[in-house]
Amino acid sequence: MVNLLFREVQMKPIFEIPEPQLDLISDVLKGGRPFTLRARGWSMAPTILSGDFLTLTPASPESLSMGDIVAFVREKKLFIHRVVYMDREARIFVTKGDAHRTTDPAARYENILGKVAALSRGPFRFDLGREPWKTLNALAGRLFRPLSPDPFALLQCLSRESLEEQTANHPPPAPPRSHLLEGKGLVETFSRWDDLFDAACSEGLVPLLHHNMKNLGIPLNTPAPFRRKLEQESRNMLARHILLYQEFSRVLSLFSKTDIPLIALKGPTLAHLYPAQAPRPSEDLDFLIKTENVPVAEGVLIQGGYKPLASEGCRNSLVFWRDIPPGFRIMVDLHTHFIGSPELAAGFEVN
DSSP states (O other): OHHHHTOOOSOOOSBOOOHHHHHHHHHHHHTTOOEEEEOOSSTTTTTSOTTOEEEEEOOOGGGOOTTOEEEEEETTEEEEEEEEEEETTTTEEEEEOTTOSSOOOOEEGGGEEEEEEEEEETTEEEETTSTTHHHHHHHHHHHSSOSSOOHHHHHHHHTOOOOTTOBTTBOOOOOOHHHHTTTHHHHTTOOOHHHHHHHHHHHTOHHHHHHHHHHHTGGGGSOHHHHHHHHHHHHHHHHHHHHHHHHHHHHHHHHHTSSOOOEEESGGGGGGGSOTTSOOOOSSEEEEOOGGGHHHHHHHHHHTTOEEEOOTTOTTEEEEEEEETTTEEEEEEEESBSSSSTTTTTTOBOO
16 A cells, blocks of 8 residues: 555656745746746657746636646646646646656646746747637647546545544544545546556555545446446455454454563554545554564464464564464564564664
């Protein structure tokens, strides 16, 4: 799951601008004045070529239209791409470089700095706000929109969770609707449903995807075979989660009869941050113990029905397994360090 949250569709900034200069551009545009800069890169070819001079003007998100070329910020970098989808209710937009095969990840209205009002190439200057360029931009917005968005881009939008402001005394809130609506518009042109299902399975996000899509009513617009697979796999993963959580409680009960301090890591310990219908994906149970307690802990697990598993090359953890009906294997990892590599773990041993 961590890999997914940091995976982005290939998207290179058209400008690598230092943060102070980026702030200057933002301040100028917010002040109602135009800003001219020189393009570098080919993501917008053939419309914008490297070396062209672009005049940016302030533009409110409400004034933008499909096909407009906008300047926006993502991770403190400036991008200039074409708008291929807008959701005014969710206040999000999706862009694409004319030379790219896939769309960019969805962005929010507040990321917009302005739009490209004019383009200068050599002795020629083109006013993109006038005809025929205005009509050509609108047509380009449809022409350059891919037939189907990237499955991982859609999965990224539809499997988001809000983990902010969580406390022990307050249940986790539902995912903000504006976050989830970022992917709702992409569904309209999406056709790679098998790829989306495979991506969700590989990332362990099937239950969360199913939960969020159901809340949005999106399954009504998806193929029946995809809905059936998503429903069935979601139930299977929920059943495995219940078995894993029961075994988690059982292991804690085994160690409660000893004086061994035990700290649970990851897995079921983070379950309260997720909706009940969409458990956090977990493959095993991880616990942190002191090195001197390893022999006793090993005996506790063996007496509890677990068998040791050879783990070559990892001196900081011991792996145990136990099969439970119906054919489900539980893996328990006992860690003595926060980091698996002995070289990296210097100073991180549990004391």
